Amino acid sequence: MRVYGSVSHEQKPGIGFVPRGSTQSVETLWSAARVHAGEVVVVVVDLKDFFLTTPLRRVYGLFRSLGYPWAVARLLTGLCSSATPPSVFLALPESRRPDWRTRKIYESPHLPQGTPTSPALANFAARQLDVRLHGLARSFDANYTRYADDLAFSGDDSFARRCHSFLAAVEDIAADEGYALNKRKTRIMRRSGCQRVTGLVVNDHLNVARADYDALKATLHNCAKNGPQAENRAGHPDFRAHLEGRVVWVENVNRARGERLRRMFEEIWW
Helix, strand or coil, rough: EECCEEEECCCCCCCCCCCCCHHHHHHHHHHHHCCCCCCEEEEEEEECCCCCCCHHHHHHHHHHHHHCCCCHHHHHHHHCEEEECCHHHHCCCHHHHCCCHHHHHCCCCCCCCCCCCCHHHHHHHHHHHHHHHHHHHHHCCCEEEEECCEEEEEEHHHHHHCCCHHHHHHHHHHHHHCCCHHHHCCCCEEECCEEECEEEEECCCCEEEEHHHHHHHHHHHHHHHCCHHHHCCCCCCHHHHHHHHHHHHHHHHHHHHHHHHHHHHCCCCC
């Protein structure tokens, strides 16, 4: 098992939630994917509302384990969490108001998205989940990694035949730890099709998906031909940095493809 965005049982804590395109991001995603390269079947599972459902009692327990007195740990937990006032939802048009369950989750104290503290706290709070899923994967002779809220498992033919019973056990463990699975995002990927983990293809070795490569190649070609402003349809404030980050991403995964894209990038007149 390796966990990226939490703690590996073999090495030091992983990273996770770092700017995409940065050296740390590339290395972390690459490491989380390579464990599954060349396996018969790859299963990916998404934790639903990862921050929202992270139990705050575990955040409090983390601060206590670091040596803070109970009152300080309680204060820090409060500072790192938030609750949405009901008036926020009432101010929305009725057609845009979330369902009752979603409102109750947001109105209860939770780790907010977008703060610098939530990713690390959510990752450490999920340690027990990681330990239990690692044990489950080992009992099925499978691999396990987690990158933030993305869980990935892989294994041989024996694991492939038992995938559905395995997923039922994963769901039970997640529920017991206070999490729910987003079943719409669960994927069972066999080698006959495209196997992807953290955005990378892992069928035989790590690679960038052909469609993603072709799309970036077309964008660079059009930038050189028509000018970058004409291609910046999403309105990126620093389109050059955005494109270069995507090129660096490919360079770190597939050097040959990355070199081709780099040459095209250098031909753009900025």
